[in-house]
Amino acid sequence: xxxxxxxxxxxxxxxxxxxxxxxxxxxxxxxxxxxxxxxxxxxxxxxxxxxxxxxxxxxxxxxxxxxxxxxxxxxxxxxxxxxxxxxxxxxxxxxxxxxxxxxxxxxxxx
Amino acid sequence: xxxxxxxxxxxxxxxxxxxxxxxxxxxxxxxxxxxxxxxxxxxxxxxxxxxxxxxxxxxxxxxxxxxxxxxxxxxxxxxxxxxxxxxxxxxxxxxxxxxxxxxxxxxxxxxxx
Numbered sequence: 001x002x003x004x005x006x007x008x009x010x011x012x013x014x015x016x017x018x019x020x021x022x023x024x025x026x027x028x029x030x031x032x033x034x035x036x037x038x039x040x041x042x043x044x045x046x047x048x049x050x051x052x053x054x055x056x057x058x059x060x061x062x063x064x065x066x067x068x069x070x071x072x073x074x075x076x077x078x079x080x081x082x083x084x085x086x087x088x089x090x091x092x093x094x095x096x097x098x099x100x101x102x103x104x105x106x107x108x109x110x
Numbered sequence: 111x112x113x114x115x116x117x118x119x120x121x122x123x124x125x126x127x128x129x130x131x132x133x134x135x136x137x138x139x140x141x142x143x144x145x146x147x148x149x150x151x152x153x154x155x156x157x158x159x160x161x162x163x164x165x166x167x168x169x170x171x172x173x174x175x176x177x178x179x180x181x182x183x184x185x186x187x188x189x190x191x192x193x194x195x196x197x198x199x200x201x202x203x204x205x206x207x208x209x210x211x212x213x214x215x216x217x218x219x220x221x222x223x
Contacts (some may be wrong), residue, residue: 032210038151043116043200043214087151093210103151 002027005091006101013080013108021065021075021104023090025034032074033057033066038087038103046073047088080108114138116201116215123191124223131186131218133201139213140206142184146170147198147217159184186194 007022030049036044047086048057053068062077073090085108090101114135134144136204144157145168155168159178169209174188184203186193198219202212 034211036214043114043216044202044212045214049211089153096161096207096209096210098212100153103153105151109210 002029002031002092002094002099004090004092004099004101006088007104009087009104009106011104011106013106015082015108015110016079017108019075019077019080019084019106021088021090021106023073023075023101024075025071025073025090025092027071027092027094029094031092032037033064034091034093035062035064035073036089036091036100038089040086043101044089079108081110082108084108114201114203114213116199116218118218119142120219120221121162122221122223125190125192127191127222129188129191129220131199131220133186133215134182135184135185135203135213135215136182137205137213138181139202139203140181141204142178143202143204143212144168144174144176144184144186145200145202147200153200155192157186166199181182191220196220196222 003026034049035047037047038044048059050057050066056065064075088105092099117132140161142159145153154170156172157176200217201215204212
């Protein structure tokens with residue numbers, strides 16, 4: 001079945017460092033792809049999405065490009081802040097449902 | 111801004127007690143979900159509903175039960191809580207066909223002693 005595999009954590013970075021969290025997917029059709037973020041003590045929030053190949057989703061300085069040829073949707077940010085510390089989930093939407101990756105915990109140190 | 115609410119936010123309860131975790135949404139969404147989130151943060155789908163009077167079991171077997179009598183309300187019940195039920199429970203909802211995005215509540219952290 002359809003699935004998502006994302007980079008294992010935890011990831012620890014210094015403030016202003018470059019962030020990449022890898023996400024790859026397996027799907028039989030043409031899925032939509034998402035990144036969600038979960039801040040401590042909260043539920044998941046949609047961070048960005050892309051619905052077709054070569055689309056780039058972006059929000060709050062984060063970006064991800066839907067790459068059909070490599071079946072990937074890697075999350076990037078040029079300069080992380082302490083406030084970006086959270087758990088990030090890659091997700092795939094297809095055939096009416098959503099599959100989540102296992103989550104990657106990011107800690108940003110001052 | 112998503113409007114989905116969960117109560118209580120935190121609950122500590124003794125073994126054998128019956129508990130109900132509440133979830134309500136004001137967006138008129140048809141589909142609703144319950145996830146159990148383990149300490150490693152992975153989400154496990156335990157129940158979902160397509161609409162009123164519809165309930166289905168998810169990927170992870172759970173001793174909990176759910177009901178959907180009203181569109182906006184999707185409570186989860188544990189008849190007899192055990193320490194193995196200690197976890198974070200997240201409720202989510204989405205519109206019907208043609209939409210994948212799920213909107214999440216803030217979660218209930220349950221501790222069974």
